[in-house]
Amino acid sequence: MSLLDTVKEAFEGPSAGATQESRGAYWCHDCNERIRDVDVDGDEPPACPDCGSEMEFERTPDSGGCAC
Secondary structure, three states: OOHHHHHHHHHHOOOOOOOOOOOEEEEEOOOOEEEEHHHOOOOOOOEOOOOOOEOEEEEOHHHOOOOO
16 A cells, blocks of 8 residues: 555544444443443443443543533
8 A cells, every 4th residue: 555545544433334423432430441432332321431430421522522
Protein backbone atom coordinates (compact mmCIF):
# COMPACT_ATOMS: atom_id res chain seq x y z
CA MET A 1 0.00 0.00 0.00
CA SER A 2 1.36 3.37 -0.93
CA LEU A 3 1.40 6.48 1.21
CA LEU A 4 -1.24 8.02 -1.05
CA ASP A 5 -3.56 5.02 -0.51
CA THR A 6 -3.08 5.30 3.27
CA VAL A 7 -3.96 9.01 3.29
CA LYS A 8 -6.95 8.42 1.01
CA GLU A 9 -8.22 5.63 3.27
CA ALA A 10 -7.89 7.84 6.35
CA PHE A 11 -10.09 10.53 4.80
CA GLU A 12 -12.69 8.09 3.51
CA GLY A 13 -13.34 6.75 7.00
CA PRO A 14 -14.21 3.21 8.00
CA SER A 15 -15.68 0.76 5.54
CA ALA A 16 -19.45 0.53 5.44
CA GLY A 17 -20.63 -1.71 8.25
CA ALA A 18 -17.17 -1.92 9.83
CA THR A 19 -18.17 -0.02 12.95
CA GLN A 20 -21.41 0.93 14.64
CA GLU A 21 -22.03 4.45 15.86
CA SER A 22 -21.83 4.57 19.62
CA ARG A 23 -24.16 6.73 21.72
CA GLY A 24 -21.92 6.45 24.80
CA ALA A 25 -20.33 3.95 27.12
CA TYR A 26 -20.93 2.10 30.35
CA TRP A 27 -18.53 2.97 33.16
CA CYS A 28 -17.53 1.48 36.48
CA HIS A 29 -16.11 4.50 38.27
CA ASP A 30 -14.65 2.39 41.09
CA CYS A 31 -12.58 0.24 38.72
CA ASN A 32 -12.23 2.84 35.94
CA GLU A 33 -13.54 0.21 33.50
CA ARG A 34 -15.29 1.30 30.26
CA ILE A 35 -17.43 -0.70 27.80
CA ARG A 36 -18.88 0.94 24.67
CA ASP A 37 -22.66 0.60 24.36
CA VAL A 38 -22.35 -1.12 20.98
CA ASP A 39 -20.28 -3.87 22.65
CA VAL A 40 -23.10 -4.74 25.11
CA ASP A 41 -25.88 -7.19 24.29
CA GLY A 42 -29.38 -6.19 25.41
CA ASP A 43 -30.72 -3.02 27.01
CA GLU A 44 -29.69 -3.68 30.62
CA PRO A 45 -26.47 -2.17 32.01
CA PRO A 46 -23.69 -4.76 32.15
CA ALA A 47 -21.87 -5.88 35.27
CA CYS A 48 -18.31 -4.65 35.65
CA PRO A 49 -15.90 -7.39 34.58
CA ASP A 50 -13.60 -6.53 37.51
CA CYS A 51 -15.91 -6.06 40.51
CA GLY A 52 -19.33 -7.26 39.29
CA SER A 53 -21.18 -4.01 40.12
CA GLU A 54 -23.74 -2.60 37.67
CA MET A 55 -22.10 -0.12 35.31
CA GLU A 56 -23.46 3.40 34.64
CA PHE A 57 -24.29 4.69 31.14
CA GLU A 58 -22.81 8.01 30.07
CA ARG A 59 -23.28 9.72 26.72
CA THR A 60 -20.66 11.13 24.41
CA PRO A 61 -19.33 14.66 25.05
CA ASP A 62 -21.03 16.11 21.94
CA SER A 63 -24.48 15.04 23.14
CA GLY A 64 -24.55 17.57 25.98
CA GLY A 65 -25.13 14.92 28.63
CA CYS A 66 -21.57 13.89 29.32
CA ALA A 67 -20.55 13.46 32.91
CA CYS A 68 -16.83 13.39 32.09
